[in-house]
Amino acid sequence: MLYLLAGLLLSAPTVLAEPRNLKDWSTPIVLDRSGGFQIGGVIKQSPTDPARTLSCDHGYMEYFIPWEPRRTSVVLWHSSSTQVWQNRWDGGQGFKDMFLRRNYPVYLWDGPRVGRANWACEPTSYRPEYRDQDNFAAWNFGPSFGNWWPGVQFPADDPAAWQQATSARYQEFDTYDNVQLHARVAAVAADSGKVGKNIVYMTNSAAGLRAQLTATRSNTTNIKGIFAFESIGFVFPDNVNITDTRGGFGPVVVPLEEFKKLAKVTTIQFFWGDHRAANEAGVVQSRLAAQLINQYGGNAQVVMLADDPSLKGSTHVAFADLHNAKVAGLLDQILNRNGLDSYEGSSDDWWWRK
Template identity: 70%
Template sequence: MLLPLLALALTGHSASTNPHKPITLSSTGGFQIGGRTMSAPFNPNLTLSCDHGYMEYFLPTRPRKTSLVMWHSSSTQVWQNTWSGGAGFKDLFLRRDYPVYLWDGPRVGRANWACEATVYTPAYMDTSNFVAWNFGPRYKQWWDGVRFPTEDEDAWQQATSARYVEYDTKSNVELHARAAAVAADSGRIGRDIVYLTNSAGGLRAQLTATLSNSTNIKGIVTYESIGYVYPDNLNITAGKGGFGPYVVPLEDFKKLARVPGIQFVWGDHRAENYSYVQESRRVAGLINKYGGNAEVVKLGEVGVRGATHIPFADLGNEDVAGLLDEFLEGNGLDGRKKIMLCYIGLHVTVYMYRPQTLGFLACMV
């Protein structure tokens, strides 16, 4: 029994990406975080707790040290499955033993208890969803080779039905970022956090990093980010809507340069002169100017063709996951939590590292 345990301690649990590898979890759950409690104007004894975010978590039995926070701008569903219903990034990275967190920002999804009145007016969104998610140049005209099951009408219905109501306003971006910064600084999602974001979630994650007062945010990988944060020394006029540009004090912007790794990822149907591609290159350059480590990756240039606006949900998303593996490894974010081997007589017990409970045991890391 001792030798296998020593091997486990020294080499770590297998990082196999076998799609049939069982997912073993120590716990799952969820919690609300951030937000505020306000009193009714007509009766201060009546209160409402609101504008919090909701975090669902999945913790592997032998976890890596880095927590992956999957932040949607459309729905948590896009992280859970591919367009065909196969394994999404949630399961792909649980099989790699990363703790996974699915985040619903304030007023959307499972965190829709708002401090202000919200309005939903039905709009005919299927057509615009098709184009916005870059399935093709216009409704039901698919890109050649697109990584979507184009002949499967149910797959299309699942995709367009999964979208949450979004509030893409400047105030909502700030609201989401404040709640996410509280979550990041709390330690409840770990001390090594990598945000995986999509679309308008990219702007929110960037702003979160500028608001955070800890060093817990270790990475941001944003797929087709719509909206960017700039420092206030460039004479850039802040946008009035929810897609930026967003302007912050220079000292806050420099917090992005202290994040060990930032990656802006684009599919192969985004032209180089697309405004948000150009912005991503400009912001990456600014982050690097202040000592950061940011890069722009175009999937078509690294051999991943046919990507949609949500490439981690595409058919063959293992290719995109492989690029994320390289990012995490390259930035030293793929390590494992320490495991201690503790000896009691002839028995051997394996513990996750909790020094306060192990002082009386003979242990080795």
């Protein structure tokens, strides 16, 4: 059973090292180029007139390439909003600019049927759901609407910040078929070389499941990392006693040989914010997924951010929290430790030695 197997890991401590002393998160951003492109998808013929077609179910990638780029591309992936990567909750600097300042090529990804890739091959519908208040607890701002966690890294006294947070959404299609579609198209993007040959996905929420599944669908070794903030859903092999729910939030079960591709990813990190109990379903599943990845020679860890006193107060969206520079510092250290921060044309991180 899922929870029995995962229980073996609950006693394993999570060790967080101090982020290395960052030189600066405020150096000028100097770009070589920026732009965007559609990728994947199909051309569908009209059922009534085969001469007429619809280009649909593609993904959209916006890119920013620094003047002196590192080898690793950072793909920022949220299942329902790219905006959360662009700014902190209070409007301060977000991960997009932070990693550009560190000279990583940065890509903002909209999967098929959402955001800027919303032309679908099948009918879709939108039905208003009055869920602003539900977002509050779901995003771990507090136990119930308006009741903030003490010390939460959100500008709780700023109503405009809350309104920005709950408005920054696309329509999200959390179905099994959509998860599979996103993974197929993202794998096309990863294998194309258009996003580079050293890709690290930084994901949030339901995008974590999609990124894991993408790695199992990819036919190259271009995917080097997955940094999943509070992943909703996990991928498991078909040789353990786990049932694929065929739902939008996993678990998703794949053939063992496909699952082993996750063990070839250089580093996989599952991050959790505050107030996540050790026996919470998502935490339990993340520990089991990490155990199974490592069993086949992988390098996966579960990181409880609150174990580091400097990262307490983290929400479901720690990369947009007020202390997001410290969170980015931790990721910067992990990239360095796994050899994912070198520059094009060099085996050394020459910028760091300046």
